[in-house]
Amino acid sequence: MTQEPIVRMRGLVKHFGDVQALRGIDMDLPRGPVGLLGPNGAGKTTLIGLLLGLVEPTEGEASIAGLVPKSRADRIAIRKRVGYMPESDCLLPGMTGVELVSTLGKLTGLSREDAMTRAHEVLDYVELEEARYRPLDGYSTGMKQRLKLAQALVHDPELLLLDEPTNGLDPKGRRHMLSLVEDLGRNQGKNILLCSHLLPDVEKTCDHVVVVVKGRVALQGSIAELTAADEARVHVEVEERQDEFEIALRAAGMSPEKAPTKGLIVTVPDADDADAICEVAASSGFHLRGIDPVRSTLEQVFLKAVDGADVSATGSRPMLASEEAAITSP
Numbered sequence: 001m002t003q004e005p006i007v008r009m010r011g012l013v014k015h016f017g018d019v020q021a022l023r024g025i026d027m028d029l030p031r032g033p034v035g036l037l038g039p040n041g042a043g044k045t046t047l048i049g050l051l052l053g054l055v056e057p058t059e060g061e062a063s064i065a066g067l068v069p070k071s072r073a074d075r076i077a078i079r080k081r082v083g084y085m086p087e088s089d090c091l092l093p094g095m096t097g098v099e100l101v102s103t104l105g106k107l108t109g110l111s112r113e114d115a116m117t118r119a120h121e122v123l124d125y126v127e128l129e130e131a132r133y134r135p136l137d138g139y140s141t142g143m144k145q146r147l148k149l150a151q152a153l154v155h156d157p158e159l160l161l162l163d164e165p166t167n168g169l170d171p172k173g174r175r176h177m178l179s180l181v182e183d184l185g186r187n188q189g190k191n192i193l194l195c196s197h198l199l200p201d202v203e204k205t206c207d208h209v210v211v212v213v214k215g216r217v218a219l220q221g222s223i224a225e226l227t228a229a230d231e232a233r234v235h236v237e238v239e240e241r242q243d244e245f246e247i248a249l250r251a252a253g254m255s256p257e258k259a260p261t262k263g264l265i266v267t268v269p270d271a272d273d274a275d276a277i278c279e280v281a282a283s284s285g286f287h288l289r290g291i292d293p294v295r296s297t298l299e300q301v302f303l304k305a306v307d308g309a310d311v312s313a314t315g316s317r318p319m320l321a322s323e324e325a326a327i328t329s330p
């Protein structure tokens, strides 16, 4: 049986004066960890604001687990069922970590005792051990980000909205944050909407992706399906004499190209039907080392989706895997 989508959006439009932040979003968000990707200004934060009832739509409607943010009663119910980790600093100066998390837990409707018990549990989870008793003003950026995640988790919500959780983190802090998000989605079965402009973050933690460009959904689907084997292309390697094999393939009417590292990429009518390549190899005495369907990377899928949109300026589009080295190298 297919599960109900956790979030539904129908005809969502949002204008800020002349700015058309969202231009008609229709989307059913599946359960599990979902990445919300898009260039700066695409409308991601506006979408999250609409889901939380912090922003009113100009047109259309959104719902979370059947609850509608524009209804006041539903907004209160949504607060109990949704955990929100904002991109901006939301921490109250002067408080200790445990005071902040338990206070925000009470605001979601937990009793004093439950809020305190849960605060300790989630602070353990994000590894803020003894730091929990220190004023949060002295926390490092990484500790503050983990504290923000802890407050989003305190009431064990059904849906987590995480807005740029790795923002400002050094490589070690980023790895730690991603391992927590991955654990929440993959091992603890949390529904997550991870809003990010970092493509590798989404690739590591999410099963499903939604790409928003200029206020519209440019692409959505399961990452496995979107990057599934390209039906028409296979990667071929021979034991030796690759150049001669390439010539033999051309003579047989195919158009092989050199693969970026080694081997050849050959376009065939169907990736499962590589018989023609095997026949060329057998008839000319080449020993095949392997024939594998070519998979797309999320990076290629993303670039295809935003084709036509202006993604050329550095910093105005999600970071690609090839650029990840800069943020992952120690």
Ligand SMILES: Nc1ncnc2c1ncn2[C@@H]1O[C@H](COP(=O)(O)OP(=O)(O)OP(=O)(O)O)[C@@H](O)[C@H]1O
Binding pocket: 016, 019, 020, 021, 038, 039, 040, 041, 042, 043, 044, 045, 046, 047, 197
């Ligand atoms: N309160 C507001 N008043 C006016 N314009 C706004 C407001 N909030 C957002 N916008 C505009 O709406 C558009 C979408 O903004 P939004 O913050 O939702 O994008 P985003 O995808 O989250 O971008 P970023 O990754 O930079 O945070 C932008 O052009 C932005 O300038």
